[in-house]
Amino acid sequence: xxxxxxxxxxxxxxxxxxxxxxxxxxxxxxxxxxxxxxxxxxxxxxxxxxxxxxxxxxxxxxxxxxxxxxxxxxxxxxxxxxxxxxxxxxxxxxxxxxxxxxxxxxxxxxxxxxxxxxxxxxxxxxxxxxxxxxxxxxxxxxxxxxxxxxxxxxxxxxxxxxxxxxxxxxxxxxxxxxxxxxxxxxxxxxxxxxxxxxxxxxxxxxxxxxxxxxxxxxxxxxxxxxxxxxxxxxxxxxxxxxxxxxxxxxxxxxxxxxxxxxxxxxxxxxxxxxxxxxxxxxxxxxxxxxxxxxxxxxxxxxxxxxxxxxxxxxxxxxxxxxxxxxxxxxxxxxxxxxxxxxxxxxxxxxxxxxxxxxxxxxxxxxxxxxxxxxxxxxxxxxxxxxxxxxxxxxxxxxxxxxxxxxxxxxxxxxxxxxxxxxxxxxxxxxxxxxxxxxxxxxxxxxxxxxxxxxxxxxxxxxxxxxxxxxxxxxxxxxxxxxxxxxxxxxxxxxxxxxxxxxxxxxxxxxxxxxxxxxxxxxxxxxxxxxxxxxxxxxxxxxxxxxxxxxxxxxxxxxxxxxxxxxxxxxxxxxxxxxxxxxxxxxxxxxxxxxxx
Numbered sequence: 001x002x003x004x005x006x007x008x009x010x011x012x013x014x015x016x017x018x019x020x021x022x023x024x025x026x027x028x029x030x031x032x033x034x035x036x037x038x039x040x041x042x043x044x045x046x047x048x049x050x051x052x053x054x055x056x057x058x059x060x061x062x063x064x065x066x067x068x069x070x071x072x073x074x075x076x077x078x079x080x081x082x083x084x085x086x087x088x089x090x091x092x093x094x095x096x097x098x099x100x101x102x103x104x105x106x107x108x109x110x111x112x113x114x115x116x117x118x119x120x121x122x123x124x125x126x127x128x129x130x131x132x133x134x135x136x137x138x139x140x141x142x143x144x145x146x147x148x149x150x151x152x153x154x155x156x157x158x159x160x161x162x163x164x165x166x167x168x169x170x171x172x173x174x175x176x177x178x179x180x181x182x183x184x185x186x187x188x189x190x191x192x193x194x195x196x197x198x199x200x201x202x203x204x205x206x207x208x209x210x211x212x213x214x215x216x217x218x219x220x221x222x223x224x225x226x227x228x229x230x231x232x233x234x235x236x237x238x239x240x241x242x243x244x245x246x247x248x249x250x251x252x253x254x255x256x257x258x259x260x261x262x263x264x265x266x267x268x269x270x271x272x273x274x275x276x277x278x279x280x281x282x283x284x285x286x287x288x289x290x291x292x293x294x295x296x297x298x299x300x301x302x303x304x305x306x307x308x309x310x311x312x313x314x315x316x317x318x319x320x321x322x323x324x325x326x327x328x329x330x331x332x333x334x335x336x337x338x339x340x341x342x343x344x345x346x347x348x349x350x351x352x353x354x355x356x357x358x359x360x361x362x363x364x365x366x367x368x369x370x371x372x373x374x375x376x377x378x379x380x381x382x383x384x385x386x387x388x389x390x391x392x393x394x395x396x397x398x399x400x401x402x403x404x405x406x407x408x409x410x411x412x413x414x415x416x417x418x419x420x421x422x423x424x425x426x427x428x429x430x431x432x433x434x435x436x437x438x439x440x441x442x443x444x445x446x447x448x449x450x451x452x453x454x455x456x457x458x459x460x461x462x463x464x465x466x467x468x469x470x471x472x473x474x475x476x477x478x479x480x481x482x483x484x485x486x487x488x489x490x491x492x493x494x495x496x497x498x499x500x501x502x503x504x505x506x507x508x509x510x511x512x513x514x515x516x517x518x519x520x521x522x523x524x525x526x527x528x529x530x531x532x533x534x535x536x537x538x539x540x541x542x543x544x545x546x547x548x549x550x551x552x553x554x555x556x557x558x559x560x561x562x563x564x565x566x567x568x569x570x571x572x573x574x575x576x577x578x579x580x581x582x583x584x585x586x587x588x589x590x591x592x593x594x595x596x
Contacts, residue, residue: 016318025307032303036296044266044285048257051268051281054215058279059270061211062204065112066163066274069183069200072108073161076123076198077187079104086125086187086195101131108200109133118206120180123187124151125196150184151197161185165231165275179205179232181275205232222280224269231277240282259285324353328360340368402428420457423450430481437553438477440580441508445469448483448506455491463495463502463521473508476515477578479549485542486519486571494523494568514557515577520570526562529569543571550575 076082082104085097092100101123109119121133150164164182180201188195204223212221212234222240223232230240257268266283328344335342342364344357402421409417430439430447445467452465465487487504495502507518523529543560550558550573558575 016321017314020314025310029303029307036299044257044259047266047283047285048268051219051266051283052256052270054212055268055270055279055281058208058211058221059272062207062272062279063274065114065202065207066183068112069202070161072111073183073185073187073198073200076104076108077185082123082187083195086123089125089127089129097129098131102133105131105133112202114202114207115210118203118210120199120201120203122199123196124199126194150182154184154186154197155194159186163275179203208232209234219281219283222282224278224280226276226278238282240280321353324349324357328356331360335364335367340364340371416457420454423453426450427454427481427484437480437549438578439480440474440582441469441476441478442474444478444480444483445506447481448487451484451487455488459491459495462498462500463491463504465504465506467506469506469508470510473510473515473579475579475581476508476510477580478515478517479546479553479575482546482549482573483517483519485546486573489542489571490519490521490523490569493529494521494525496529497524510577513577514574517573518570520565520568522568525567526564526569546573 081100085092085100089097105121105123108121109116112119119133123131150162153159154162162184164184165180166182181204182202183198183200185198185200186194186196187198208221208223220238221234222230224230224240233240257266259266264284264286266285268281268283269278271278331342331344343361346354346357346361349357402425406418406421409415409421426447427450448465456463483506487506490504491502501522503522505518505520507516507520509516543562547560550560554575558573560571560573563570563572
């Protein structure tokens, strides 16, 4: 597994080249080899089929030749003049007899449609007179010829005719050829004694050459006997390629042809059962294709050369793709060192690389702008932090001053002023505590009570506040000082035209895992309060701040709505119910209580 991982290329260039090699070059090479073999096999099949067809023509011609010989001999046997010559030779002069027989021989040779030097015919009567189709002074002078063994056997066995491939002593001596196929026949009716004996010899090698010279494709043809001995051939200088091929052909009866180990020769055969012969065609593929090995070598050399060229072109193309990526990688590596001021030149790129370079430059510009913005925000935060540190000095001074006023009031037994200082100290302390944005509901209500005490003293007891809250919700988390703007809005706008009888109800309850806080007043209502809004705008700012805080804390789950009532207005806040019970109660205060 590790070895396989090591063989897998890692760089983009090598991966693309490996993909080209595996998916294009190797399949293309295998396809070319397959196509070459298919083309060669197709040619071999077509040549084998053509050779088989030619051999069938040769076989048909040979069988027709034998039939024609038999037919012409039968016609001679029925010829009345020939019968008279054979029965009563003394009734004719020698010249007349030879003329009658010679005319018949010429008719026979014409019917056989073979060259004169390939057909040898002799006719013998029982008295020993011999008539020949060829010129032989000895025979004509003597007028007699000894009966050969074949004639004696046929007379003894009363055989009508026979084909013989053995050596014909008469015609072999005359023609000087050993490739003779001889037809022997007794002339006469079967019920009567024979009138004579005819011998027709065919030079089958000359016949073979004469037939194949008209074939459109010239190859070598052979006549082979059952023992594999070559009896005749069209090319005396060419030997049959391999007897093993013939043996293979006979074993594979369904094969039209076989080739040698080098696929340079195609051998096809067809049997002649009547003679126990085989007609064999030997076709040289080197002659047809030229030199197949040379063609193969040239093909593979050309293919390897083109493959090398393709590899170079592929590397060049891959370099044009990966080089911009390498440049981009180098630029990205040095981006931080140059504070994101680096850029990629786009003049020499096109297409996707131009888009990539442009996108990189845009990204670098955006990152540079973001870095500048972050730096600016950090500087602003540092400035604000410094200002906050300065601002914290004044509130602590105010808290200390409130403590001083409180103790001074207590020393003069002015308890109301002391309580006002304590309430104001709680509100001021809560506003200065920036550590937590959410506080317990009971702490929020405690701040409202402190705010209520100050406002009740200010407005001379013209309103009262009633609280309706379930005990189980006292540790529910609510935004700090979120109720104070709602109560302030009710006092400032709801009771602005009232002198007494003002009532504010603060209800807290849960509804399906949501905490509901309602501030209801019996003031003048929303419409009348809107008429005097131009005189005081803190209400709008306070409600706006509450809405923004709910949105920041609870997203879409926090909301604030103002609901007009027949008498007064109700402000309702909704947000998720969160319970956080503390480990223990207690805490210190910057402004001590009056009980101390």
